[in-house]
Amino acid sequence: MKHASALLLSLLFSSPLAAQDTTALMGFTKAHAAEELQREKQFDQTLKAENLRQWMQRMAAEPHHVGSAYDKDNAEWMAKQFKSWGYDTKIETYQVLFPSPKVRVLEMVEPTKFTASLAEPALAEDATSGQTDAQLPTYNAYSTDGDVTAELVFVNYGVPDDYEKLEEAGIDVKGKIVIAKYYGSWRGIKPKLAAEKGAIGCLIYSDPQDDGYFQGDVYPKGAFKSEYGVQRGSVMDMPLYPGDPLTPGYAATKKAKRLDRSQAETLTKIPVLPISYHDAQPLLEALQGPVAPEKWRGALPFTYHIGPGPVKVHLKLEFNWDQKEIYNVIATMKGSEFPDQWVLRGNHHDAWVNGAADPVSGMVALMEEARAVSELAKTGWKPKRTIVYCGWDAEETGLIGSTEWVEDHAAELQQKAVAYINTDGNSRGFLFMGGSHTLEAFCAQIAGDVQDPQKKVSVLQRRKAFDIVNGGGREKYKGFTISALGSGSDYTPFLQHLGIASLNLGYGGEGSGGEYHSIYDSYDHYRRFKDPEFAYGIALAETAGRATLRLANADLLPFEFDHFYKTMAEYLKEVMETADKMRKEADGLQANLKEHLYELAADPNEPLYQPKAPQPVPYLNFAPLQNALTTLETNAKQLEALLKTDLLPAQKRTQLNALLYHAERQLVREEGLPRRPWFRHQIYAPGFYTGYGVKTLPGVREAIEQGDWQEAQEQIDFLARVFTEYNAYLEKMLTAGK
Known part of the structure; x- marks a missing residue:
């Protein structure tokens, strides 16, 4: 097989890919x-x-x-x-609302003493890196204030699957401070999940395997993150709603009525702080407990353990909660x-x-x-x-x-x-x-x-x-x-x-x-x-x-519905396959869980924790959605034939344009998605536990993934009605174009 770069070049200049598109604009x-x-x-x-x-x-x-x-x-x-x-x-x-830090303390108090630097040094090779008076310190915006001391637990990327593996191994983060790697999900999901699992604090660091010397030379010699680099960033719970936390759903004008900060749902429930891998290394190196699974291990020069203990850390954060x-x-x-x-x-x-x-x-x-x-x-x-x-x-x-x-x-x-x-x-x-x-x-x-x-x-x-x-x-x-x-x-x-x-x-x-x-x-x-x-x-x-x-x-706005139909059909296939896969996995879950537990166990000779009995996965009725998409396929093909710019008189184009750019609006519903009404689009949304990562057909997909079968069927029926109404709108376009 060709080396990837050589294959890339051959594909670039081979005739099948070099052919120019000669269709009309x-x-x-x-x-x-x-x-x-x-x-x-x-x-x-x-x-x-x-x-x-x-x-x-x-x-x-x-x-x-x-x-x-x-x-x-x-x-x-x-x-x-x-x-x-x-x-x-x-x-x-x-x-x-824009918080900025006034107190940042991170220290290991057991088994040895260590105080994190929480600073990025200026570099002679970087002319603006020394502007310390104007720089924001390293922090996560919209972390809550907090002063907590507890044992440390390493949770890999801090995503749902990681916590499932911890639970299987009998490791509970309740009352603990967790340390998670950046990547794997958007950063705000890490303290959100940690808090749901009972943790009282969260640290996030960039492991050099993902973002450092494992990838290439570090700055200033190369482009990659040095041991002192820190990723700032917001940890607002944006999958609920983005924007000003105190004015959800309406503009933050001078006269706007604002929530009390205690009522703002998008602020974190626990303190959270980003750190460099220089500051993370002493904490992780001193951890004991089970050896981390192979996929959890990073590139720092020691064996990764999960904990808890004997490491105990003290995290103290205070913020200026200002209006800017x-x-x-x-x-x-x-x-x-x-x-x-x-x-x-x-x-x-x-x-x-x-x-x-x-x-x-x-x-x-x-x-x-x-x-x-x-x-x-x-x-x-x-x-x-x-x-x-x-x-x-x-x-x-x-x-x-x-x-x-x-x-x-x-x-x-x-x-x-x-x-x-x-x-x-x-x-x-x-x-x-x-x-x-x-x-x-x-x-x-x-x-x-x-x-x-x-x-x-x-x-x-x-x-x-x-x-x-x-x-x-x-x-x-x-x-x-x-x-x-x-x-x-x-x-x-x-x-x-x-x-x-x-x-x-x-x-x-x-x-x-x-x-x-x-x-x-x-x-x-x-x-x-x-x-x-x-x-x-x-x-x-x-x-x-x-x-x-x-x-x-454009004479006629270049919206096209055949690609839309094919993509929606693919999304429906995915959610149906997800439900089928979950049903099959439930049948053999006991054996699979035991296999995972052996991988996580510190000592294979110790008794294993018993997994929870798998929940049955019912059959869902996708027929309403399948029928709606069949109609969508027909309408998309008819519109493809209709929307030929040169064949339509100017008056018809004007009428159709007004309908075309409002078509996307037909996929929005005032009630929004379950538990997050700000997100109204029924096809595209950030995942509740992925943050930036998209969930398509989100109401249906997330209900299935969470095993809420009643809600899944309700959302299937609801989405079918959305597509039925969307089809009626496309049919209105077809009528207008005749």
Whole structure:
């Protein structure tokens, strides 16, 4: 078998992948397609990598977290640029809860004494790393205050499966402090689960196996996390709701009624602190108890044990619970024909520290895109639909800037928003896209029209090669797809709260490193290891710019329903297979559990803990959902035949456009998901115990995974009604197009 890199090259330049797509430009008549492609050529020629470099150096020159002087300064500077390019620009402000640390103590009190440094040292090779007066300390935002002392237990990544294995081995974390590795899930899930299991404190560290010397040379020699690097980050329980914790579901304006902090559901129940692997090593090395399973072990130079004891640690945290003003930059170019149809394009501008990669690399690409669009406007061209560029604040702390703005403008957005296009941090390598599957074919065509700056083939061809190499070969390749969106960036309130069709895109895969949320996410690090020539920043502007321009200019909005149907059918197959698998596993669970217990037992000769008797898994009636999807297949095929741009008269296109961009709204329900009504979309949601990770058909899928069979059947029937009503809406489109 060929080496992966050699195989990748052969796939890139072999004829099956090099063939160009010669189909018409989605959403455009043939005459207007030629105009649009010429316009995009002008757009590309206007883009300048030097602008990205200069702007990054300026925006990442100082720490610019929420509440900092430089956060406001950056927002005002950005607004000035947009105004100079001719955009109607304003800064919209909100007042939100933002805790910052005033006391951080972590020490081992038994069996020996050790005090954690909780600090990242400045480096001579990193010009901004020594800005200690302006930097936020290493901490997790929205951790509760606490002063706790207890035995330590190592819980691997701190995800549900890890706690199942601990319970099987008879290890209880109740009354203990847990230490978990980063990765495996979003960080906020770790203290959430620990608290549910009875722990009284939580530590999170980056193991060098995942993020350190095991991956490559550490900074400053290489890109990866040194022993002192720490990942800051929010631990707000965002799967309940993102945004300001004190104003759930409504905007955090000056006059807004706020919850008492004790009523805020998204704050953690126990204190939680991130630490470096330098500070984690003495704690983990002194642990005893059972040897950790092989898959739990990291790359630190000792045998990993689970505990509890003899290690006992003292964790003390106190925070300043302040209200801080945040600054969203909103820049608008009014549409010439449909000013009340909005194409929204956003990226956040706040960072945990200097934030060159996250988020400035994406923000400067958006700004250069907006500048290039303004250059097109100077030629006399105007977009048919209104374009709105957004620079969000307080994304890092819990998607707060975008969420408060969406909640503030919800009624208008529900009427006017055509789509939202999101980017965040950017690197070099391959194009990754996620979003509403009615835009999947649209995304594929855009990817085919952008050239990869390194390989000089389309980014679609390069992504195909990547998928074939990493997906098991040509025979398993199913074509270009976009992923479903969970959470983790500013598309969440648009898609999952209001049902606005959304995309999230960026380049990556070849710019890995350990700078994330540390003081080393700097201009110096980015220029050395991420995208030195800003070539992929330009590629990002070209990609997102095409999405923005085509949606703004389309004769017929390029939504397509066959890809949507096929994806929904795949999701239904997955949840049905999950239920079947759980039923089969229940039949032989006793033997399987004993096998796992032998792996976990410290001494195989000791008596094993008896597993709980497996619960029976009933048969669920999926017929209502299957019937609804059969109808969806029929409607999707009929719409594919109908939505041929050149065959529809202009009046019909106008009528259909109004229906097309509201189609995603039909998948939203006011009552939301079980136990979390803020999340209204019935197809895409972040997992209750995964955080960023998506759960598709979430009401059904999570009920099955949790073994709540009554709720599972209720959600199957509920989702079937959602699809039935969605089909009625598609049939309304079919009637309008005749």
